[in-house]
Amino acid sequence: MAKRAKAGKTSTHGADDVTKRAPTxxxxxxxxxxxxxxxxxxxxxxxxxxxxxxxxxxxxAGLE
Known part of the structure; x- marks a missing residue:
């Protein structure tokens, strides 16, 4: 079963992690x-x- 982030907390596995990396x-x-x-x-x-x-x-990705 997947754990959910508590309200007010940011998950370290969200979409932001993917978008804040240099393109391959x-x-x-x-x-x-x-x-x-x-x-x-x-x-x-x-x-x-x-x-x-x-x-x-x-x-x-927001890197500019």
Missing amino acids: EEEVSERAHQIWLAEGMPEGREVDHWMRARRELERE
């Missing part, structure tokens, strides 16, 4: 691929897509 290489790669597809699969933009993906994921 796999997450950045997946996002960069989505960006590449959305932009019509242009050639030579790998670094731009990778950096944009990292920035977006960091912003979403």
